[in-house]
Amino acid sequence: MNQLAVTESDLHAYVDGLLSDARSEEVAAYLAARPEELARMAAYREQNEGLRALFNPVLDEAVPSRLRTGLEDRASSFSLAPSYLRFAAGLLIAIVSGAGGWMLHGSAQTGSLAGSTIKNSDAHIALTGFARQAAIAHGVYTPDVRHPVEIGADQEDQLVTWLSKRTGADMHPPKLGKLGYELVGGRLLPGESGSPVAQFMYQEAGGQRLTLYVSTDQAQNKDTGFRFAQQGAVNVFYWIDGKFGYALSGGVNKAELAKIAHVVYEQLETKPQ
Structure with missing residues (x-):
C-alpha cells in the first residue's frame, strides 16, 4: 500500500496530536529525514504551549464588572448599532479563542479543505459552504501573476456595475488603502448553489494579497457567528449578515486579518444592501 503524501495539514495535525497512531508514525519518519521541517514543527509546538500557558488560566474567568460597564458606556456614547456590537463581540471571541488553542486543519488523511474543522474543547465547526468556497478561490486566484482578476481596479466603475447586476446586490468593494491594501480588481464566481458570487482582490506594496468573497444566498444559513479558520498558510475570517455571506482570506497573521475584517x-x- 502506497503511503499518502505528507501535507501541510498533516504537519499541523501532528503538532496538535490529532493524527492516528499510524499516520503520526509516518509523519514522524517524514520529519526525521527533514531537519528544517522538524525544527519548524518544534517551533509551532513550543508556540502553542506558550499560548496555552499564557491564556488558559483566564479563559474561564468572568469579565470584570468595570470592563462591562466601560463597554456599555462606550457603546452608548457612540450609539453603536446592535449588529455592530454583535460583530465586535464575535471578533473578540474569535481572536481570544484562537490564542487559547483553537486550530483549523484539513483532513489528516487527505489535506482536503472539505474536512477542515475549528477545534476546541466544546465543539467542532466544519469549514463548509461559502467559507470553504472562498478559501478555495483565494488559493486558486491569488498566485496568478498575469490574470488574477477579470476586471482591474482601473475599471472599478465597470467592475461595480457588472458584479452588482450579476449578483443583484450592491457590490462596491471596501476601501483598504489606509491599511496599505489597494484594490487589484475582482471577478465573478459560481456559488454553492450555482448563484453568482463576487470576489474582490487586494494587494499591499510587498505583494501580499487578500480576497473578499461575497455571497448573496445565505438567507437560510443560521450559522451567523463570526468565525476564524486556518488552512495551511491561509487565514479566513467569515460572517453572515442577512442574506450576505462575507469571507476575508489572506496569508497575513490573525491579528492583522482581524483588524482588516x-x-x-x-x-x-454604512452601505445600503
Missing part, C-alpha cells in the same frame, strides 16, 4: 465590516454596515 473590522474595517471591512464597518464599511459594509
